[in-house]
Amino acid sequence: MAMADHKDDKSGKPAQGQPPRERGGWLAKIAPGVRNLVAKRETPDNLWVKCPDTGEMLYRPDLEAALWVTPSGSHMRIGAAQRLRYTFDDGRFERIPSPVVVDDPLKFPDDKPYADRLKAARKATGEQDSMAIAFGNIRGEPAVVIVQDFNFMGGSLGMGAGEAFIKAAEEAVRRKVPLVIFTASGGARMQEGTLSLMQMARTTLALNEVKAAGLPYIVVLTDPTTGGVSASYAMLGDIHIAEPNAMIAFSGRRVIEQTIREVLPPGFQRAEFLVERGMVDLVAARSELPDVLASVLKTLMLGRARARAA
Incomplete structure (x- = not known):
């Protein structure tokens, strides 16, 4: 009896004819709302600014509060x-x-x-x-x-x-x-x-x-x-x-x-x-x-x- 028709292929996708797997695993089954709470949040592209002197990544709100002067003293x-x-x-x-x-x-x-x-x-x-x-x-x-x-x-x-x-x-x-x-x-x-x-x-x-x-x-x-x-x-x-x-x-x-x-x-x-x-x-x-x-x-x-x- 051929069993291959009911197994996933090496790519991890369901084989032809098999219904797609429910995403989210066991956590999604027992607490559907939790998945939304722990979902990855998008970080704004401009939240961090690179210091031109040291290359250090600086938190933008802190830099704005410092009038765009870096901790190294660079006046941007x-x-x-x-x-x-x-x-x-x-x-x-x-x-x-x-x-x-x-x-x-x-x-x-x-x-x-x-x-x-x-x-x-x-x-x-x-x-x-x-x-x-x-x-x-x-x-x-x-x-x-x-x-x-x-x-x-x-x-x-x-x-x-x-x-x-x-x-x-x-x-x-x-x-x-x-x-x-x-x-x-x-x-x-x-x-x-x-x-x-x-x-x-x-x-x-x-x-x-x-x-x-x-x-x-x-x-x-x-x-x-x-x-x-x-x-x-x-x-x-x-x-x-x-x-x-x-x-x-x-x-x-x-x-x-x-x-x-x-x-x-x-x-x-x-x-x-x-x-x-x-x-x-x-x-x-x-x-x-x-x-x-x-x-x-x-x-x-x-x-x-x-x-x-x-």
């Missing part, structure tokens, strides 16, 4: 909305809309259309371009703040960012308050060619208006600040503050070493090295920045008030 890159919440009192501020510019003025040819890159960046960040503007109080001191978002096409400087910077400068003059910028950029936006490079001159001219009004301009250099941004408005502040270990440079190590034919010291493009050489005034941890900024703004605005009185 953050978006514009987070930066504004961390900077202003109680996370409250007034957003100032940026001017609208033509998206693809040069019809730049690429493996992916520039217009599509912009759409993707806007969807990912929720911002119109790489700069966001807001007005509010920093420990009671009013200021217009610009945040450059590295998540938006590497914080690149294009027409949209240039117009946003000019708008922020105009708002600071109109409201008679200081202008603060958090820089983070890989440099000029190649898809806009010369139009991008023109923003270096245009932002500098806008700063002249701020300084002519006797208003402070404070730069907070975050990781990374490079290229045409470091060659223009990022280095024109009255005071330059940097986050720990922020990369601040014009071009990369290899390019510089090949140009001058010398080996450069370790960390020569980091904030701490630049403080020692006088290029940056001080380094401040992210949690300390509101207090540091408020102290600087209060001191500089007090000097302005005395000058006006005199």
Whole structure:
């Protein structure tokens, strides 16, 4: 008598003609509801974040509570909305809309259309371009703040960012308050060619208006600040503050070493090295920045008030 017709095959599946086995085993038979209680729960993909320094997996809520500063001290890159919440009192501020510019003025040819890159960046960040503007109080001191978002096409400087910077400068003059910028950029936006490079001159001219009004301009250099941004408005502040270990440079190590034919010291493009050489005034941890900024703004605005009185 052939018995093979009633046995499972080696794959563990019932043989042809045999009814499928009830799943769940003995536990499901005696307590059907238990299976749902002990079922495997799905873990969100973004619940753990890898530390860029140590490779340690960090619990996301703990990292958010620490302002995205890891236990090793690494200041991770953050978006514009987070930066504004961390900077202003109680996370409250007034957003100032940026001017609208033509998206693809040069019809730049690429493996992916520039217009599509912009759409993707806007969807990912929720911002119109790489700069966001807001007005509010920093420990009671009013200021217009610009945040450059590295998540938006590497914080690149294009027409949209240039117009946003000019708008922020105009708002600071109109409201008679200081202008603060958090820089983070890989440099000029190649898809806009010369139009991008023109923003270096245009932002500098806008700063002249701020300084002519006797208003402070404070730069907070975050990781990374490079290229045409470091060659223009990022280095024109009255005071330059940097986050720990922020990369601040014009071009990369290899390019510089090949140009001058010398080996450069370790960390020569980091904030701490630049403080020692006088290029940056001080380094401040992210949690300390509101207090540091408020102290600087209060001191500089007090000097302005005395000058006006005199």
